[in-house]
Amino acid sequence: MELTIKLLIKRTSGTQEMTVTVPDEASVLDALEVAYRQDTTLVFRHSCHHASCGSCGMIINSKEGLACITPINTVVGNNDIVRLEPMHNFPVIADLAVDTSSFLSKMERINRPLTRQDESQISIHALLSGETKAFDRFENCIECGLCVSACPIMATSPDHLGPAVLAAAGRLLQEPRGRFISQTLAAVNNPHGIWRCHSVFLCSEVCPADVRPAEAIVELQRQLIFVPKGEVKDEFTL
Numbered sequence: 319m320e321l322t323i324k325l326l327i328k329r330t331s332g333t334q335e336m337t338v339t340v341p342d343e344a345s346v347l348d349a350l351e352v353a354y355r356q357d358t359t360l361v362f363r364h365s366c367h368h369a370s371c372g373s374c375g376m377i378i379n380s381k382e383g384l385a386c387i388t389p390i391n392t393v394v395g396n397n398d399i400v401r402l403e404p405m406h407n408f409p410v411i412a413d414l415a416v417d418t419s420s421f422l423s424k425m426e427r428i429n430r431p432l433t434r435q436d437e438s439q440i441s442i443h444a445l446l447s448g449e450t451k452a453f454d455r456f457e458n459c460i461e462c463g464l465c466v467s468a469c470p471i472m473a474t475s476p477d478h479l480g481p482a483v484l485a486a487a488g489r490l491l492q493e494p495r496g497r498f499i500s501q502t503l504a505a506v507n508n509p510h511g512i513w514r515c516h517s518v519f520l521c522s523e524v525c526p527a528d529v530r531p532a533e534a535i536v537e538l539q540r541q542l543i544f545v546p547k548g549e550v551k552d553e554f555t556l
Contacts, residue, residue, distance in 0.1 A: 323394050325353055327360070328403040329413045340390060346400065347374055347385035350414075361413035369526055372462030376414050377403035382464040382524040405467035407476070418463050424479050425461075428487045428505045429497045458527040459486060465521035465531050477510045481521035481531035484512055488538040503542070512539050 319342040327334050338352040347364055354360050363373040367386045374385040379393050379401050393400050408416035465481040466472055472480055479487075487506045490497060506512050515535045522532040 321391060323398045323400055325349060326399055326401045342391055344390045345386055346378055346388045346390055349390050350385060361415045363415050370460060372460035375405055375462040375464045377405060382468045384462060384526050405463055407466050407472040408463065421463055421466055421480065424483045425486060428483060428490065429501045430486050430490055458529045460527050462526065464524045464526065468520040468524045470518055471514055471516060475514060478514045479506065479511050481535065484538065485529055485531035485534035488534040507542055
């Protein structure tokens with residue numbers, strides 16, 4: 319079974335309507351790729367096609383989502399229309415592609431490592447022999463930015479660290495990985511950090527990886543309230 323639908327795509331030059339025919343089981347990303355074959359000037363991001371890379375985040379019918387895992391038949395609305403827009407709270411590069419560099423730079427401010435310390439010491443021999451115990455723990459966040467787009471505070475306060483960064487800080491405090499805890503705490507324990515969050519919980523609602531950043535922020539607030547003044551040290555963990 320096939321669906322013929324209209325994509326209303328918010329492009330840099332204005333909204334464009336494109337008609338595509340896709341299988342009933344197609345994703346929004348599949349529909350976009352059909353649209354791209356009609357107009358190769360259309361700009362959007364994608365990579366893995368299975369919600370691992372976070373590249374294809376966008377607004378689908380007024381709600382944040384990953385195009386690769388959003389079935390087209392679940393979002394097609396009246397008159398067989400699906401509306402697509404770039405994520406909010408990010409500078410638009412072109413069409414559906416946004417610049418996430420400021421979001422990633424905020425990760426650096428909380429001293430977040432990209433890999434655990436022991437991961438850098440794993441030998442090629444260990445990997446080839448199947449000794450991958452050091453890789454058993456994975457981080458859920460795919461840094462897609464959907465939570466940042468959904469956060470109403472980010473729309474009014476661009477200096478706010480944002481839900482993904484604050485959730486990453488909470489994760490880092492659980493497992494410091496040789497990082498300076500005092501730097502992370504100083505980065506989040508301020509008016510642009512955890513105390514700017516209004517606990518709207520939209521970030522958790524749109525998260526495709528079950529990170530639940532809102533809950534992580536609330537827990538981080540609770541824990542920091544009970545940290546006695548003057549007792550935060552670099553070896554301190556919550």
